[in-house]
Amino acid sequence: MKIVVLTGSPQKQGSSNLLAKQFIKGAQETGHIVSTIDVAHANVSPCLGCINCGFNGPCIQKDEMGSEKSALHGIKSEILNADMIVFVTPLYYYGMSSQLKIIIDRFCAFNGDIQRKHMKSALISTAWNADSWTFEALETHYKTLVRYLNFIDLGTILGKGCGTPYMTANSNYMDLAYKFGKSMRGNL
Numbered sequence: 001m002k003i004v005v006l007t008g009s010p011q012k013q014g015s016s017n018l019l020a021k022q023f024i025k026g027a028q029e030t031g032h033i034v035s036t037i038d039v040a041h042a043n044v045s046p047c048l049g050c051i052n053c054g055f056n057g058p059c060i061q062k063d064e065m066g067s068e069k070s071a072l073h074g075i076k077s078e079i080l081n082a083d084m085i086v087f088v089t090p091l092y093y094y095g096m097s098s099q100l101k102i103i104i105d106r107f108c109a110f111n112g113d114i115q116r117k118h119m120k121s122a123l124i125s126t127a128w129n130a131d132s133w134t135f136e137a138l139e140t141h142y143k144t145l146v147r148y149l150n151f152i153d154l155g156t157i158l159g160k161g162c163g164t165p166y167m168t169a170n171s172n173y174m175d176l177a178y179k180f181g182k183s184m185r186g187n188l
Helices: 014-030 073-081 098-117 136-148 165-169 175-188
Strands: 001-007 035-040 084-090 118-127 153-161
Touching: 001 014, 014 035, 014 084, 014 118, 014 153, 014 165, 014 175, 035 118, 035 136, 073 098, 073 153, 084 098, 118 175, 136 153, 153 175
Parallel strands: 001 035, 001 084, 084 118, 118 153
Antiparallel strands: none
C-alpha cells in the first residue's frame, strides 16, 4: 500500500513528527511504501474560496499543491497516487496546525477525486495537555473529514502529555505509534 504522511508541525523535530517517524518505521517494516510531505514548510497558499475549480480542479493557484501542468510533482498528485493518508499535527488551541489546515482546505479543488478513491486514513497528534477532553475538537474535525471524503478510518494516535520531544520520546506513545504502523500489515 502507498501511504502519504502529511506532517503539519512547524517544528521538524517536534513531538508529533517523532510519533510519525515511529509509525513510518512500522509501516515500512511491514512492506508499505511511505512518502512524507512536510506540509508545514511547503509553499502552499490558503484556499481563496473562489470555486473556480468547480470542486474538481484545476485550482487557479500555482504552488506546491500542484496544477494540471505539474500533476506529476505536486502534493495533490502525491495524495491522489496514495492508498492511505496520515494526518500528523501538534494540537494548537484544540485543533490542527494552521499549516495542515491550509492543505486540507485546498482539497476543495479535488474533492471528487479524493471521495471516489475511498482512501484509508489515520490521525497522529500530540498535545501538552493530558485532560480527558484534550482532543475532542480535533477528533470531531477528523471524523467529519473521514465522513465527507469517504475515507476508511484506520485509527488515531493521540499523544496526551507530549508537550516536548523529550516527554514524547519517553512516553508509551512511541511504541504505540510504531505498533500502529506495523498494524497496517493487514492492509497491504
